[in-house]
Amino acid sequence: MLVEKVVAPPLDNNAYLIVDETSKQAAVVDPALGGQQLLAKADELGAKVVLILNTHGHVDATADDGSIRTATGAKIAIFELDGARLEKNARDTRWFLPAPPPPVKADVQLKEGSELKLGDLVIRTLHTPGHTEGSACFYVESAGALFTGDTLYAGSCGRTDVFGGSPAKMIFSLRRIKELPPETHVYPGHGPETDLGDETWIRDLTYPIV
Numbered sequence: 001m002l003v004e005k006v007v008a009p010p011l012d013n014n015a016y017l018i019v020d021e022t023s024k025q026a027a028v029v030d031p032a033l034g035g036q037q038l039l040a041k042a043d044e045l046g047a048k049v050v051l052i053l054n055t056h057g058h059v060d061a062t063a064d065d066g067s068i069r070t071a072t073g074a075k076i077a078i079f080e081l082d083g084a085r086l087e088k089n090a091r092d093t094r095w096f097l098p099a100p101p102p103p104v105k106a107d108v109q110l111k112e113g114s115e116l117k118l119g120d121l122v123i124r125t126l127h128t129p130g131h132t133e134g135s136a137c138f139y140v141e142s143a144g145a146l147f148t149g150d151t152l153y154a155g156s157c158g159r160t161d162v163f164g165g166s167p168a169k170m171i172f173s174l175r176r177i178k179e180l181p182p183e184t185h186v187y188p189g190h191g192p193e194t195d196l197g198d199e200t201w202i203r204d205l206t207y208p209i210v
């Protein structure tokens, strides 16, 4: 598995291109506004983008879903609880976007444990609510790779004070992620990459009193 990263507008989002080197099939994870750069990288590598994976439905992360699908015919996948956000985003004006993105509807509604194939790679869906109700991480066990979106960053986690957020669920989700092998490499939605074994702070988290 090959992973290419683009730090893309609108909010310095990490957008990833995952390539299965045998089949040359590729997936985009959280494209943000990095669509053109991601597609250029796929071209350079001779890869075809067949999947657009969204770790959650926030508009900064999903802004180029529609344009990439139009350009490639790739299927858009998102955890089912966040699916409605994709359609709602098209009606929202945000200070950080030049214009609302075109309306998109997910082609694939993911559930806990849903597996997507990218050539020989198997990408498993882990439901990790807390940042949004339907936040998910994508786990490629064979490559020891975890795409965490706005759930886990190096040294911290995504906001929980946003609509659909929950501090208690976030702690539950982070502890669940921490059960994966410590050598698992983490590709977060913002900031630097990390290894799960280095995120020792997670075990000290306590549940908020609500």
Ligand SMILES: [Zn+2]
Pocket (backbone or CB within 6 Å): 056, 058, 061, 131, 150, 158
């Ligand atoms: Zn977010």
